[in-house]
Amino acid sequence: MFYREAGVFKTSYAADMAMLPMPNTRWAVVGLGVLFLGIIPLCADEYNLSVLNLILIAVVGAVGLNILVGYTDQVSIGQGAFMSVGAYTAAHLITQLHAPFWIAVPGGGLMAAAIGTIVGIPSLRIKGLYLAIATLAAQLIIEWTINHVPWVSGGTQSTIQVGPPAVFGTPLTHGWQMYFFLMFFVIIAMIGAQNLIRSRIGRAFIAIRDQDIAAEIIGINIFRYKLWAFAISSFYAGVTGVLYTYYLGIANYEQFQLDVSINFLAMVIIGGLGSPLGPVFGAIFVTLLPIVTRRVLSSVGGIFFNASDLSAVVPSLRLAIFGALIILFLVVEPEGLNRLWRNIRNYFRMWPFSY
Amino acid sequence: MQRLTTIATALALCVAAGGASAQQKEILIGSQCDRTGPTQLVGTIFCPAVQDYVNLVNSQGGVGGYKVVINELDNNYQVPSAIEEYERHKQQGMVSTLIWGTPQAEALNPRLEKDHIPGTSPGFGSAAAANGGKYQYLFPLAATYWSQGAAGIQFIKDKLGGDLKGKKIAYLYYDNPAGLEPLAILKGLQQNEGFELRTFAVPPPGVEMSAQILDISQRYRPDFVLAHLFGRAPSVMLKSLKQSGYPLSKVLGFVWASSEADIMAAGGWNVAQGYHTMQFVGVGDDYPVIKQIIAMYQKEGKQPPKEMATSVYYNRGIQDAAVHIEALRNALKLTGGKPPTGEDMKKGFEMIKNFTLDGLLPPLQVTPSDHEGGGWVQIFQVKGDKMVKETEWFQGYRELVLKSVNAAS
Numbered sequence: 001m002f003y004r005e006a007g008v009f010k011t012s013y014a015a016d017m018a019m020l021p022m023p024n025t026r027w028a029v030v031g032l033g034v035l036f037l038g039i040i041p042l043c044a045d046e047y048n049l050s051v052l053n054l055i056l057i058a059v060v061g062a063v064g065l066n067i068l069v070g071y072t073d074q075v076s077i078g079q080g081a082f083m084s085v086g087a088y089t090a091a092h093l094i095t096q097l098h099a100p101f102w103i104a105v106p107g108g109g110l111m112a113a114a115i116g117t118i119v120g121i122p123s124l125r126i127k128g129l130y131l132a133i134a135t136l137a138a139q140l141i142i143e144w145t146i147n148h149v150p151w152v153s154g155g156t157q158s159t160i161q162v163g164p165p166a167v168f169g170t171p172l173t174h175g176w177q178m179y180f181f182l183m184f185f186v187i188i189a190m191i192g193a194q195n196l197i198r199s200r201i202g203r204a205f206i207a208i209r210d211q212d213i214a215a216e217i218i219g220i221n222i223f224r225y226k227l228w229a230f231a232i233s234s235f236y237a238g239v240t241g242v243l244y245t246y247y248l249g250i251a252n253y254e255q256f257q258l259d260v261s262i263n264f265l266a267m268v269i270i271g272g273l274g275s276p277l278g279p280v281f282g283a284i285f286v287t288l289l290p291i292v293t294r295r296v297l298s299s300v301g302g303i304f305f306n307a308s309d310l311s312a313v314v315p316s317l318r319l320a321i322f323g324a325l326i327i328l329f330l331v332v333e334p335e336g337l338n339r340l341w342r343n344i345r346n347y348f349r350m351w352p353f354s355y
Numbered sequence: 356m357q358r359l360t361t362i363a364t365a366l367a368l369c370v371a372a373g374g375a376s377a378q379q380k381e382i383l384i385g386s387q388c389d390r391t392g393p394t395q396l397v398g399t400i401f402c403p404a405v406q407d408y409v410n411l412v413n414s415q416g417g418v419g420g421y422k423v424v425i426n427e428l429d430n431n432y433q434v435p436s437a438i439e440e441y442e443r444h445k446q447q448g449m450v451s452t453l454i455w456g457t458p459q460a461e462a463l464n465p466r467l468e469k470d471h472i473p474g475t476s477p478g479f480g481s482a483a484a485a486n487g488g489k490y491q492y493l494f495p496l497a498a499t500y501w502s503q504g505a506a507g508i509q510f511i512k513d514k515l516g517g518d519l520k521g522k523k524i525a526y527l528y529y530d531n532p533a534g535l536e537p538l539a540i541l542k543g544l545q546q547n548e549g550f551e552l553r554t555f556a557v558p559p560p561g562v563e564m565s566a567q568i569l570d571i572s573q574r575y576r577p578d579f580v581l582a583h584l585f586g587r588a589p590s591v592m593l594k595s596l597k598q599s600g601y602p603l604s605k606v607l608g609f610v611w612a613s614s615e616a617d618i619m620a621a622g623g624w625n626v627a628q629g630y631h632t633m634q635f636v637g638v639g640d641d642y643p644v645i646k647q648i649i650a651m652y653q654k655e656g657k658q659p660p661k662e663m664a665t666s667v668y669y670n671r672g673i674q675d676a677a678v679h680i681e682a683l684r685n686a687l688k689l690t691g692g693k694p695p696t697g698e699d700m701k702k703g704f705e706m707i708k709n710f711t712l713d714g715l716l717p718p719l720q721v722t723p724s725d726h727e728g729g730g731w732v733q734i735f736q737v738k739g740d741k742m743v744k745e746t747e748w749f750q751g752y753r754e755l756v757l758k759s760v761n762a763a764s
Contacts, residue, residue, distance in 0.1 A: 050442035054435050147531065156539060157481045158532045159461045173469065248434060249465035254458040254532065255434035291439060294428070308406050312399075315390045315429035 019194060036183065041176045049175035055287045056182040057243045060189045062267040062279030064236020067193055069265065070274035071202065072229035073209035074123050078116075078135035079237045080260035081142035084253040086112040086238025088152055091160035091251035101165035101246065105185070108242035109235040115142070116234020123226050139258055146253040153253070160251045182243060189236060194276050196232065205229055209274070270326060272336025281337035285329075293321045382421045382694060384409075384679050385428075385444030385452035387459065392432035393560075393586060394456065396616060400665045402427060404672025405453065407648050407660060412680050414651055419687040421694070423680065430455060434462045445470060451682065451700045453675050457533050460484070460493060467492035472697035473682070473704050477675050478610050478635055482536055483763035485727035485756075487705070492697075494704050494726045496678050496719065497635040500583075501756050502730030503609050504537030507633065508544045509751030510607060510734050511579045519550040525577035527567060527592065529584050530556040537583060537609075543755060553577070561588030565595055572601035583609040590620035597626050604629030607734070614667035615742070624740040631745065632667075634733045635717065636674040638742045639666050642715040644673060667742075674716055681710045717748040730756060 010016045020026045044052065061079065068074050086108030093099035093107050115138075122134040146153045154160040164171045165181060172181050196202045204225045207215035216222050245251045263286060271282025297314045305313055333340045388402035389395060409425045417423060426444060430436035437459040444452055452467075452474045454460045460480035467474050468491055476484065477497035484490040485499050498506065512519050526541060528534035538554065545552045553575055555567040561584060571580060580601075582592055589612035596603060608617075613632030621627060632638075640646075640663060649659040663669050686695035686703030695703065707721040707728065717731030730750050735742035750756075 045446065047442045047446040051439055054439060057435075147535070153532075156532055156535045157457075157461070157483075159458070159481065161461075161465070244435075248438060248462040250458075250461050252434070252458045252461055255462070259433075287435075290431075290436070308403065308410070311406065311427045312390060312403065315431070318429070319391055319431070 019191070019198070037180075041179050044176075046175045049179050051288070051291060053175065053178055053182055053247060055284055056179070056186050057240060057247060058264075058267065058283035058287050059186050059280050060182075060243060061237055061240035061264050062271065062283040063189050063193045064233045064240065065264050066268050066271075066274070066279040067196065067205070067236070068229050068233035069268050070272075070278065071197060071209060072205040072226065074120070074226060074229055075128065075132040075265075076119075076135045076230070076233065077132050077258070077261045077265060078119055078138035078142070079233075079264045080256040080258060081139040082112040082116050082119075082234040082237035083241030083244065083260065084146060084251075084256035085115050085142060085234075086241030087245040087251040087256065088146060088154075088160065088253070089238070090242040090245055091154070091162050094162050095154075095160060101167070101181075104165075104246075105239055105242045108245075109238040112238025112241065113231040113235040116237070117227050117231045119234075120227050120230025123230065124223055136258075139261060143253055143257065154251075158253050162245050162249060162251060164249070165246050178247060182247070185239065185243060189239070190276070190280070193236075197276070201225065201228060206274075266326065270329060270336055272338030275336070275338040277341065278336050278338035281341065285337060289322055289325060290318055293318045293325075297321075380421055381424050382418070382683060383424045383426060383444070383447055383449045384683075385441070385447075385449035386425045387430050387437055387440055387453060387455040388427050389429050389432055389455050391429055394432055396586060397611070397614075397668050398429075398455070400614075400616070400662045400668035401672040401675070403660055403662045404669040405676040407651075408644070408673045408676035409680070411644070411648050411651050418680060418683050419692055421683075421687075423683065425676070430459065432456050432459075434458050437463060438466070441466060445472065450686075450695055450697055451475075451679055451704075453679065454480070454493075457481070464490060464493050470697065471701070473701040475675055475678060475704075477671065477678075479533065483760060485725060485730070485760045486763070487722065487724045487726040490726060492701055494678075494721070496704075496707075496721065496726065496728050497674070498610070498633075498730045498732045499727055500533060500536040500609075501540045501759055502727065502751065503583075503633060503635075503732065504540040504581075504751075505544065505753075505756050506730070506732045506749065506751030507537075507581045507607055507609065508541065508548065509749065510631070510633075510746065511581075512548065515578060519548040522550045522579070523575065523577040524550050524552050525555060525571050525575055525580045526552060527555045527557065527564075527571065527580055527582045527584065529561050529586075529588055530558050531585075533585070534583050537581075540752075540756065540759060541581075543759070544752060547755075557584065557588055557592075561586060562591050564588070564591060568592070568595040568599050568601075572596065572599035578605065580606040581609070582606055582612050584612040587620070588612070589614075589617040593618065593621035593627050593630065597621070602629060603627060604631070604736075607631040607633060609633050610635055610732075613735075614665055616665045616668070618737065624737065627737045630737045632735050632737070632742060634667065634735055635731065636667075636670045637715040637733065638670065638735050638744070642670075643713045644677075644715060645670070670715060673712070677712055677716065678704070678707060678710070678719075681707055725757075727760075729753075 065079055068076055089111040090104040090108035093104045119138040123131050146158055164173050172178050204220045207220055208225055267282035267286045268279050270285055272278030297317055301310045386405055389398040390402055409423050413422055428440040430440055441463055454463055454474045454476045457479045460476040473492045473494055475494045475496050480495055482499035482501035484493045484495050515522055541552055557564045584592055610633050618627040652659045682700050682703035685706040686699040689699050689702055705721050705723050707719050709718050711718055719728035721728045731748040733748055734745045736745045
């Protein structure tokens with residue numbers, strides 16, 4: 001944070017290719033690693049861990065959606081449906097084949113990727129809002145299918161109960177165990193996304209985002225790469241669905257409806273499209289904001305309202321404040337929280353001698 | 356150095372945040388109650404009722420010397436929020452919890468079992484949850500969708516003269532898992548009773564059903580309609596059926612299609628004349644407990660709450676709060692006055708017998724194996740500008756329902 005980089009002193013290809021080229025960034029990552037893998041799980045209680053776990057799951061989904069929306073500029077509001085595809089696939093794998101998590105998680109992801117690729121086909125012909133509506137159709141079709149096909153949904157209630165994941169034969173029942181389990185996938189998801197974007201595929205995505213006709217002219221196979229973007233993003237969504245299933249103990253499509261898709265889209269946009277840290281900020285913001293506003297309102301609101309009015313006012317006010325803060329943050333910085341963070345960093349880079 | 360201080364501050368902060376508050380002579384019951392989100396039509400009436408009943412109990416000296424504290428949180432009908440709020444309540448030391456919503460009940464069930472905290476899901480949740488052997492800590496404590504379906508057929512049978520052979524019944528339902536659930540029972544009864552059953556699905560959000568209504572009133576012309584709808588859908592149904600000329604006296608609405616609010620939204624009492632509604636809690640304000648709440652408000656110099664006008668949901672809020680209080684009473688008997696644990700509360704719930712609040716609640720018979728308490732319902736009919744009780748508490752085809760419950764688990 002408080003450092004300046006100067007010059008390029010790389011002497012090997014390995015150094016040039018490194019994911020974290022600056023030594024200070026590496027130290028920051030080590031510091032964050034100690035914080036998130038050592039200190040936080042040690043001192044957070046079960047409630048705070050449960051909130052953190054929800055954030056971690058949301059991060060995986062948001063990072064995945066960012067690949068599609070942020071880097072390739074294809075809109076999808078079917079992300080919730082892909083999550084339910086992953087969730088039900090994993091639930092069947094777990095309950096019927098007794099699959100361990102290292103099969104269930106990629107299995108759910110792959111199935112979601114397959115469905116997502118099919119849903120991505122319209123993206124070859126349509127863009128922007130039109131594509132959004134095409135993916136909305138996917139959301140509705142998948143919901144309907146789950147609701148009406150018993151061998152997918154596992155019965156009328158469309159609910160499949162799933163036990164906790166087991167690592168080396170130990171079921172993960174405590175909040176902190178789940179925290180490490182989810183953190184493992186968050187780290188893989190983030191490193192995976194970051195490396196993907198630095199690769200040939202990622203550069204093709206960015207080329208398509210910036211100008212798809214130009215990208216086609218320089219020899220990028222738009223057909224292939226758009227579908228890749230949908231497949232990879234849906235894979236992340238499927239994994240998110242599996243993680244939700246493990247965390248909640250059930251697969252149920254009613255928790256992956258349109259509002260969830262919109263929520264994830266909100267995370268990516270609020271966090272900052274097409275930035276590695278944006279979806280993380282967005283996931284934290286969207287998950288934490290309702291909780292924080294509720295706690296603040298309940299403790300401060302006692303001054304203005306009596307107890308029974310307060311419980312009527314807080315939920316509605318919470319939604320209003322949530323909406324207002326989203327507008328505020330986007331007005332202050334249209335490029336999202338990630339840009340806000342970079343502005344702060346740039347300010348302190350010169351501090352106290354800024355010019 | 357900077358980083359070290361940051362870490363140290365973070366550490367200090369999270370230690371400070373972790374400190375739980377001690378409490379004396381208070382018992383916390385967690386309440387998840389949605390005044391926002393898709394079920395707000397119910398919640399804005401239901402949730403104040405829960406608070407009113409608990410306030411009433413506390414104004415009468417609490418339970419066994421303990422003040423009952425209800426901590427209400429709104430999960431906006433989202434499962435992750437429900438989990439977060441459950442953990443929050445747990446951290447604060449709740450002994451039992453009110454649950455809100457079918458997917459939420461399913462998602463919380465494994466946690467209830469792990470933490471040994473009982474939760475109530477009156478009128479929603481999976482019908483299989485009636486089986487206390489499998490769903491050990493989940494208490495529907497009101498007619499599940501299966502019991503409602505069975506009771507509906509029972510009522511129609513009595514209404515149509517005791518024989519359903521060759522009769523036509525239309526099932527108009529909201530096309531989601533909750534809407535589909537009674538079908539299992541209805542189809543079973545169709546074989547036993549020999550009636551004709553046709554289903555009419557209304558896709559969410561259920562505000563457009565003119566095709567289905569026309570199909571029912573003009574083409575199928577059933578002898579009776581069972582309507583299992585939620586949210587805005589019941590009012591749309593009432594309005595459209597009225598317009599199509601189908602007599603509402605041949606329509607029975609299940610428990611979430613049966614409030615005064617639905618009738619008001621459909622255009623008032625004269626639109627809904629004759630409409631039958633199924634209830635798992637009494638309707639109206641002619642019950643001592645409602646009078647006591649009004650008296651409590653008057654003593655404080657305040658008007659009785661306007662939510663009472665929608666007595667269907669208000670009384671259900673009373674019911675949900677009252678069963679927790681009754682379970683707490685039973686649990687305190689077991690512990691001899693010591694603060695009960697969740698385990699004691701579970702036993703307390705399973706000891707609820709004939710607790711009716713002078714007729715507001717059905718004669719619940721909760722046992723360790725039956726967490727539904729019998730699946731009782733009453734039918735009310737819209738006459739004039741109120742709902743008039745048409746039947747006493749009854750159960751429909753109880754053996755068949757129980758058989759399905761046991762087969763499901």
